[in-house]
Structures are given as C-alpha cells and as structure tokens.
Amino acid sequence: MAGLSDFVLPITLVGILGYGIFKGVDVFGEFLTGAKEGLTTVVNIVPAIIALMTCVGMFKASGALDGIVWLFSPVAAALQLPQEVVPLAILRPISGSGALVIYNDILATHGPDSFIGRVASVIEGSSETTFYTIAVYYGAVKVSKTRYTLSASLSADLVGFVMSAFMVRMIFGF
Amino acid sequence: MMKWIFFGLCAISLLFGAGLGRMGEVSSAVITSGGEAIQLGLTLAGAICLWSGVMRVASQAKLTEQISRLFSPFIRLLFKGLSPKSEAAQAICLNISANLLGLGNAATPLGIAAMSKLSELNGHSDTASDHMCMFVVLNTASLQIIPTTIALLRANAGSASPMEIMPASWAASSASILTGILMVKLLSSLRGRKGSLLYGRA
Numbered sequence: 001m002a003g004l005s006d007f008v009l010p011i012t013l014v015g016i017l018g019y020g021i022f023k024g025v026d027v028f029g030e031f032l033t034g035a036k037e038g039l040t041t042v043v044n045i046v047p048a049i050i051a052l053m054t055c056v057g058m059f060k061a062s063g064a065l066d067g068i069v070w071l072f073s074p075v076a077a078a079l080q081l082p083q084e085v086v087p088l089a090i091l092r093p094i095s096g097s098g099a100l101v102i103y104n105d106i107l108a109t110h111g112p113d114s115f116i117g118r119v120a121s122v123i124e125g126s127s128e129t130t131f132y133t134i135a136v137y138y139g140a141v142k143v144s145k146t147r148y149t150l151s152a153s154l155s156a157d158l159v160g161f162v163m164s165a166f167m168v169r170m171i172f173g174f
Numbered sequence: 175m176m177k178w179i180f181f182g183l184c185a186i187s188l189l190f191g192a193g194l195g196r197m198g199e200v201s202s203a204v205i206t207s208g209g210e211a212i213q214l215g216l217t218l219a220g221a222i223c224l225w226s227g228v229m230r231v232a233s234q235a236k237l238t239e240q241i242s243r244l245f246s247p248f249i250r251l252l253f254k255g256l257s258p259k260s261e262a263a264q265a266i267c268l269n270i271s272a273n274l275l276g277l278g279n280a281a282t283p284l285g286i287a288a289m290s291k292l293s294e295l296n297g298h299s300d301t302a303s304d305h306m307c308m309f310v311v312l313n314t315a316s317l318q319i320i321p322t323t324i325a326l327l328r329a330n331a332g333s334a335s336p337m338e339i340m341p342a343s344w345a346a347s348s349a350s351i352l353t354g355i356l357m358v359k360l361l362s363s364l365r366g367r368k369g370s371l372l373y374g375r376a
Contacts, residue, residue, distance in 0.1 A: 035223040049211045062187040146310075
C-alpha cells in the first residue's frame with residue numbers, strides 16, 4: 001500500500017495537466033493565476049494561525065491541556081480513541097486553523113508514523129469545520145431555524161472520529 | 175464564537191499557569207508562538223499555491239462538470255423530489271465534485287449558489303428544508319479524495335510515508351458521511367410525521 005500511495009500525487013498532477021492540454025487550456029498561465037489565488041488564501045489564514053498558535057501554545061504550556069485530556073480520558077477510552085487526540089477532536093468541528101495548529105503539534109510531539117500521529121492524521125483528513133460550514137451556508141440564505149442539521153453533522157463527526165482510530169488499528173495493526 | 179475561544183484559552187492558561195507555577199513556560203509560549211505560526215504558514219504556502227494552481231487548471235478544463243455528471247444518479251437518490259435538471263441539483267453536483275477534488279475555494283461559492291436555489295424552492299423561508307439539511311450535512315463531512323495538506327504536514331514532520339493514511343481516511347470519511355445521510359433521513363422522517371400530526375389536528 002505504501003508503494004502504491006506514492007503514485008497518487010504525481011499521477012494526479014500529470015493527469016490534470018494532461019487533461020487541461022487535451023481540452024486546450026493554457027495550463028501554465030492558468031496554473032500561475034491559481035497559484036496567485038493560493039497566496040491570497042495563505043495571507044488570509046496566517047493571522048488566524050498566529051492567534052490560535054499563541055493561545056493553544058499558552059494553553060499547552062500552562063498544563064491546562066493536560067487537564068482537558070485527563071478530564072475526557074474516560075470518554076476517549078470508551079470510544080477506543082487515544083486520549084492525546086481528544087483536543088483535536090474537540091476543536092476540529094469549531095475551528096479549522098485551531099485544529100491545524102493542534103494537529104501539527106501532535107505530529108511534532110508523537111511523530112507522524114506513531115499510532116497517535118496516524119489517528120490524528122486520519123481525523124484531520126476525514127472531517128470538516130462543521131460549525132463554520134453551517135454558519136456560512138445557512139447565513140448566505142438567511143435561514144435561522146436549521147432544525148436537525150447540527151445534530152446530524154455532529155453525529156457524523158463523532159462516528160468519523162471513532163472510525164479513524166478503528167481503521168488505523170485495522171490497517172496498521174496497532 | 176472564535177473571540178470566546180481566543181480569550182478563554184488565554185485566560186484559562188493564565189489561571190493554570192499561575193496555579194501550577196508554570197508561568198515561565200506560558201510566558202515563553204507567548205514570545206515564541208507568533209514566529210512558529212509564521213513558520214507553519216510558510217510550510218503550508220508552497221503546497222497551497224501549488225494545488226490552487228493545479229485545481230485552477232482542472233476547473234478551466236471543466237473537470238468539475240465531467241465529474242458532476244457521474245454524480246447525478248447519486249444526487250437523485252439523496253434529494254428525493256428534486257428534479258435532476260433543476261438549477262439546484264446542478265449546483266449541488268458541481269459543489270460535491272469540487273469538494274471531492276479538494277477545491278475549497280470553488281466549492282463554497284458553488285455551495286452558496288445551491289443553497290440559494292434550494293431557498294427559492296423553499297419560498298425563502300427562515301426554516302431549513304430537508305434538502306437544505308441534507309446538503310449542508312454533506313458539506314460538513316469531508317469529501318476530499320487527496321488530503322494534500324495532511325500529506326505535507328506529515329512529510330514535514332519526517333513521516334516515512336506521508337500518503338499512507340489515505341485508505342483509512344477514505345473509510346473514516348465514508349462512515350461519517352453515511353452516518354450523516356442516515357441521520358438526515360431518520361430525523362426528517364420523524365419530524366415529518368410530527369408535522370403531519372399537527373396538520374391533522376388543525
């Protein structure tokens with residue numbers, strides 16, 4: 001599987017560029033336009049990362065993060081989740097940049113190829129910023145009564161988190 | 175929401191740091207975190223620009239439209255009663271294929287377009303329709319096939335195989351999406367019955 005997964009990015013790149021040329025697209029010019037839009041995205045997220053890196057960094061240094069992990073460890077144990085990913089699971093639906101900061105910190109602390117690092121990667125890769133999405137989409141059409149949207153989304157997130165740990169155990173045999 | 179998280183995390187850190195005698199560590203976190211954030215931003219910048227460029231090529235080549243054609247039978251199943259030829263259904267298909275490709279910048283405007291079409295069908299009510307709930311729940315689940323940002327951060331942290339988590343990620347996403355769909359179907363039929371009871375009484 002490891003060998004096969006190394007093909008994914010190069011094939012995607014060549015496939016999309018090749019399809020673009022086949023369709024008569026100026027692939028280099030369009031790439032440059034898109035990459036420039038990417039820079040705007042980066043400029044937009046960096047201030048949020050600075051804010052969150054600072055408050056998450058303080059939270060971790062003060063020992064409060066250990067407190068949260070300890071507080072939720074029975075829940076994590078019941079769901080078969082490693083307790084170190086609990087802060088990520090809590091922040092993931094609320095803040096995309098916050099989750100990114102915590103995720104990067106987990107990789108630095110536990111290593112990307114550890115059980116914890118892999119579970120955190122799968123959680124980060126298989127979920128979205130639920131609250132933000134709901135706010136943007138319903139806000140755009142002025143819907144205030146969202147009915148069961150939040151409960152359905154959050155149960156989907158929870159099942160995703162539990163499945164993340166389960167799948168890492170299945171595939172990597174921890 | 176975010177202002178309370180920002181302030182709350184800082185204030186709680188102050189209390190814990192003072193209580194546990196770890197103010198030295200807390201203080202140095204304040205000093206160094208900004209720089210670390212810029213470093214993380216720089217790490218992300220290259221990959222974000224690269225994939226924004228590639229995905230711009232994909233959308234100019236109308237790849238999103240091609241993929242969205244594959245998805246229309248699936249959409250028909252999830253959005254019962256919505257004509258597959260309607261503008262709403264087309265916007266939904268485009269949004270979902272943009273999400274699959276990881277085209278975050280394109281997916282959001284397409285999604286908002288789909289929401290406003292669904293809102294038209296719903297008489298611009300301030301209460302979400304079942305179709306709207308289904309659509310938003312699909313968007314709160316991750317549909318991205320290739321997690322480029324995660325692969326980058328894993329590689330950066332020294333992973334031997336940054337992409338190896340992909341199959342696990344697909345399985346977890348699928349379970350999550352399936353749960354979302356089932357919850358929407360279940361909750362909409364429950365509320366639907368309650369609604370018809372009320373109408374019956376009136």
